[in-house]
Amino acid sequence: MMQAFDTTGRVRIPRRIRRPLLAALALCMMVAALAFPSAANAAPPVNPSATDNAKAVLNYLYSVSGNHILSGQHNYTEDPAGWSAQAASVTGKAPAVWGNDFAWDDYATSRQGVVDEAINQWQQGSLVTLSWHQQKPNDPANAGWGSVQGWYTEQEMTDLVTPGTTLYNQWLTKVDEIAGYLQQLKNANVPVLWRPYHENNASWFWWGGRPALFKQLWMNMYDRFTNYHHLDNLIWVWSAASNNDWAEPLADYYPGNAYVDVLGQDVYDGFQQAYYNELVTVANGKPIALTENGKMPDASTLVNQPLYTYFLIWGDHLYSENSASEIQGTYNDSHVITRDEVSIPPLPGNGEVDIDDTATGTGINKYTYSGSWSTSAGAAKFGGSDHYSATTNDYYQVSFNGTKVKLYGSKDAHHGIAAVSIDGGAETNVDFYAVSRADNTLLWTSPTLAAGNHTLKVRVTGSKNAASTWTVITADRVSVTAATQTTINDATTGTGQNQFEYVGGWSASTGSAVKYNGDDHYSGNTNDYYQVRFNGTRIELYGTKDVHHGIAAVSVDGGAETNVDFYASSRIDNTLVWSSPTLAAGNHIVKVRVTGSKNAASTWTVVTADRAVVTS
Template sequence: MKNLYGILRLIMLLFILSSCEKESTSIFDEDEVKEENPISELPIPTENLIFNADETRNYMVNPNSTAETIALFYNLKLLSQNRFIVGQQDAFSSFYKGNIGESDMKKITGSDPGLLGSDFMFITDDLNDGTQSNWYFQQEIQIRTDVIRAFDLGLVNIFCWHMREPFEGEYFYSSEITQFQKENALKSILPGGENHEYYKQKLAKIGSFAKSLVGSNGLLAPIIFRPFHEFDGDWFWWGASYCTNEEYIQLWRFTVSYLKNTLSVNNMLFAFSPDNNFLSESEYLLRYPGDEFVDILGMDNYGDFNNQGQPGIQRANQKLKIVSNLAKERIKIASLTETGYYTSVSENNPIPYFYTNSLYKAITLNDVNIGFTMFWNNNKDSYCVPVPGLSSADDFIEFISKPEVILADDLPEMYQLPPNT
């Protein structure tokens, strides 16, 4: 049925595009653009993987992962060879101009995104007391509902964590906390630190939540967890200005080990996702905790797409090439874990052909291979994914009609390994 939906959606998109005549201004030379083939001409080359499906667990952080989590790793790695999933943060709960209902991506494409982004922030908040009348607990219930819905639909789920700093438990942006908190927050949650037990309680909350994600089929929904993201900037209290490389690595290793070994969370993949402040493999790996602690190599990148023109797109492509190469060498999954351009009513105008002439080429040129990318959320004032009637709508429709792009209706079965393995 999914294949039928995908074919119908493709026919619809081709009809829309054929009725819209416009000239596209490319920022790359025409001979750099990949030849576009129909989706049916992009078979997934299983023979190029260096491991068989039944060997997958040997290449994962947690070899005791559930069967569905193992299948997710394998299928993401498989897809990343020539296609990528497109997702959005809070797609089922946050909408442009507050127009609730279907996801904004479905409003414009006819399909939900292939990946749903969520956040552990409210779930682990100090004010979440677990009672039905508590606003934070209500958010937890909504997030669980959305994640299970996504799993039931066959989507991929990914979580970040805007953890509040541990002394006061109020803010995660470094601009909103004291100098003392900046200098001591991360150190305090390491083993032996004054807030270490507090941190373990937060991890226990994440662990119990992960174990509660039971789909309608009775199986645990796998999730991707990317803790302490964008650590190479200084806007979060876990940023590079507020801890050493060694301290960050120690925190990452403890976090993964505690979830995996102590709490026995077996439905989780772990994603490493700095921002775009690197130009070489060595810079990317400065705070890398080691292959045994990471399943997915990612990058968040907004800056290179923020009206930077051709130089910015080329930089984004070069950085994705670094991530892609490392993922191939280390048998990980490469990804563009967060991206987008915020367009708002009052401030930012759309960038012409942003999706097809900027983002698409940054992701696909120079043999870059990623498993997924994710736009940040839409809200009442701004959007990363346009809705019908906006000036960038046609460009987005053309982007998602590219043969490499996968939304929900085109997703293969992500939670089963191929038969006879």
Template sequence: MRFTPRTARHALARLLTVLLLACGLAAPGRADAAAPVLTVDLSATTGPVTGAGAGFLYGLSQDGRGPADHLLAPLAPTSARGGGARLDGHGWVGDGYAAGNGYRVRIDSALSQARRLRTAPYSAAYHLLVSDVWGADTTQPGSTVYPCAGGDCANWLAFLGRVTADVRASGQTVMFDIWNEPAGAFFPPGFGTVQYFQMWDTAVREIRRLLPGAAIVGPSQAGFYPGDIATFLGHVKAAGTVPDVLNWHFSTDPAADAQTARNSLAAAGISGVRLSMNEYLFSPQQRAGVQAWHLARIARSGLVTADHAIWTDCCVAGTLDSTLVPVGGTLRPTGQWWVYKAYAELTGRLATVTGGAGSVDAVAAADQARARAGILVGDSSGNTGPVTLALTGLGATPWLSGPQGVRVVVQRIPDQNPLAQPVVVGSQTLPPGTTSAQVPVTWQAANDAYYVTLTPATTASATVDGAATAAGPHQFTYGAGWSQTSGVADMYAGTANWSHTAGSTALLRFTGGQVALRAVRDTDQGRMLVSVDGSVPVTVDDYAPARNASAVVWTSPVLDPGPHVVVITVAPDRNPASTGQNIALDRADVGQPQVTRVDANATTGTHFTYGSGWGVTTGVPDMYAGTANWSFTAGSVARLAFTGTRVALHAVKDADQAIMTVAVDGGAPVQVDDYAPVRNASGVVWTSAVLAAGAHTLTVTVTGARDPASTGGNIALDSADIYP
């Protein structure tokens, strides 16, 4: 969506929708309502994960190179849409209805974007916006003569011939999205007019004549209008110009609208047509929690693709529709980016999600091959309050249980721009043999999203050969420019995966808390860029005066336990002493870092110290070491001096708990609300950012404030995890 006038009917509908959404985003919380319960049945699956919804309208740069792979690959995009809108020259129209420089710059941009997204490690569908290449992007002059005016389609046919010839010459497979939002400033003759259907029919017949088998997409209406869809289907059925994909923009509820569209297709006697919503999220909806809700609805809708809309940086900024923001000249992830990353980590088969109330929903998936399950939770109205995830069917997923059981981690994805990383707000280990469990989720701020992961609880490490490309908990994926050599005596499993092509990308998807990357260091090796989970890439120089075929060349920081993505890119330069710029990957070592658990009542070694106002209770069966250190006195302070790179705080969450603040090394205090409608006596309530290795001090302060739903003002500390 580009911000532009519409016909009166469409503009009014848009305005009312946006106003309602804006009001909803400021709606009061759920504090006075019963907590919704979402039941996730991991034993009942509904079909394979497709990734529908992980798409972008004009998300890439003009030449398709931006954003960099370390920001794009973790999202596993499944679709994109573009056609050079707003580029200088005004397309075919600006060239006097001919193929000049204005046309050339637009088609070249679109095909460059398609080439990027159709090349490994990506396999996204690309919808070519034919009308944008033509010039109908709202910047065209008022004197524009639109296709088939007065029944004359000759110039339109000439344009279609040139577009199809250029697509064929590029070697790219695209889907032809014939006309974007055919009303208002995009197509003043209007949708459903004689001229519109002449334009449509001519395009479908000519594209299919010139490129047999080419996929046609339409009508790309500005909203979901059932009456217009019925009119469109009635015509195209009679004319023999039915599209391969029926699409629209901005569903209120993607799942409900998709069912209505299927009903309309059946009523028209049309079968075999797929469905797409290739623009979604109005500007005020572009929030982490609202986006997660839409993805949940899209996942169960049966749509084959859906693309995030663009409102503020049209059209070649390369920011993935503002899910990336510039910070000091570098693009950084936002909360929305992290939602897409969590969504990309939902692999395998969709699990059944039922229940809930009002605006909360979730999408869940279980993947036996990768030994993990995930749940992404969102809210469409910006509400706050408790939600309970009732996990069932665990008895049917023994592959999720490790020696210690199932590790359940709850991450909060704040709606922040930028956002360095999600925050772990809860964790627990379900004992082996557990068949069901309840996981409390409490919104801490409107428009947050939450991501819950289930993985085997184990302390075991894993060695991952660079040639391990089959789906599993740990897997390498290689883009163009990479090759493999076997029979290398001094490398793990005898294999080397290598590239000397600058820009070539390899991915390592792993599940764990830390990873070390091993590669060849030698006199002919180059440099590579390494990033984890969208972090700013670091340069790793693999040159060495003597060969080490399996050197540890990079180690990640300590990460939250769960799925992560490392992106490795061959750098364009090399050490001046090197005779080449090859990169040869050997293997990766994945593990859970050895975390030290500190009881809140410990008195020797690393331990908490307490000021006035604190008490201790022993013999509490559901707490670590059976002890609780507690206070309900505002201003009471507890401190933990520790040495390490990170600290996670365990505390009681319950119906009578209150609000505390936590701070590290005198930094800004962060508020933590320990209220929850369901007790969790030993979960992680807060985790620090990764810290410089060394000595640090954690300070916990009782605020005296509490959630309105809480029945008390207590703070009860359980323990802390210290990361090396």
């Protein structure tokens, strides 16, 4: 009997069985004859406007299928990374896939924390998957878990998927709320394995148990998120329950290849070969995944069911269904990829990353507005809106990391001239005038820049050409040609490229989930050192700072040493300690030496190594 669980670990008992399970699916072909996914025959994302990062992640899943499986761990909404940290604690390795849930409205105040942690996990090297246990859209905010497992009559469900009805509009309001969180992830360039309305081939959630109505619900969400909100960072993951006595055949509920990138199933009653074969058949060459499971897949499962691209242990099932040795056995299996082993090849082409004008703030990939800028909506505008001002010397600026930036905005008959500059350099006049309106259009491209951080500034000059009727300047998006960044874990040891080479009495320290992949290296012995060989234009060093830490001497390519202080009044793990200047493209070596000295407040001379990030 299948058991599935909510975000508190409670058993979900199906509220009704609509009809007996259909006869078992007869597989009339050998598994070896099926169309298997591979990098060579990878299908493009179902969203033709998918971001480069979304395309890259999907391509990566195709490349993993049949060769490896990504380790994954679900976390609860109110504790966004707690169970991933537990997995890292017992194995010494962080999961390759981090999962969480927007949950029902009782958890609305926790959703921002989920978004913030998703950004952090992606930046740390994990893939991100998100689900949504949506409560019935017309229920009060405090309806809770019972609403998620509620039910609609056939007519009510028909109304909910029919545009213009009261129920549809209530559904739309809730969907648009979640779109706002997903937009933040798009703005942060985070691709999301988006898994809504899971276990749809069963009747314990209000959206399940009725094939045609469920498929319409799925297509409605796809249309709203893709064509209205332009959430191009989403990889669409359709996830069924394993076809047992509580569920129905997967094919009946599959929305179709035009709406699904990855197919998954939630398995809590053993990794039966029939479940796997059925999913492979429906997927017909698309990647598949264990989108929820309680038990760790063992070595036999990994060999006999090789096309799964990732598994996702559900929260506290990590411990309730697995011993420490079982968890360690799976994580150490040669088929299993952990976060330190994730390597997503860059896409062919320019690797451009879009930054929306609504991504406001003062950090990297953010728009900072000065003056009286206003917003204007429009379906053809990037993300559905842009900003504008006609006030002389109003300006906006965008900080970014890359080698080139393209400026996009709206041109029109009442638009004027902007002055554009990079890093405070000379201004270039750019005319936003056009005889007829052109939204989200290329206005200016920078020259090739040195890899690294830069700031684009666009200033309203208050001038216009003779044909224009006003001096408006717009902001819609910038497209950055991003430098590729590679993270090197301190536990990757050796004397070759992208490895940490330790000389002297360095020790490994485990036990902190905040450390990159759960551990770092340290030494307090004078003239012990580590070095990292890399190919790129910049390197950043991360380590732990603490009250007993001292001073290191850092050099590149045997040049002059720079002192770097690892002291902090309270412990800070996995923090940036030093960045190189921009280097000539090519091979380099960074060396970090324990000086044996410290500042007056420190109690010892420890220097640490946690990870290095190379820009190329």
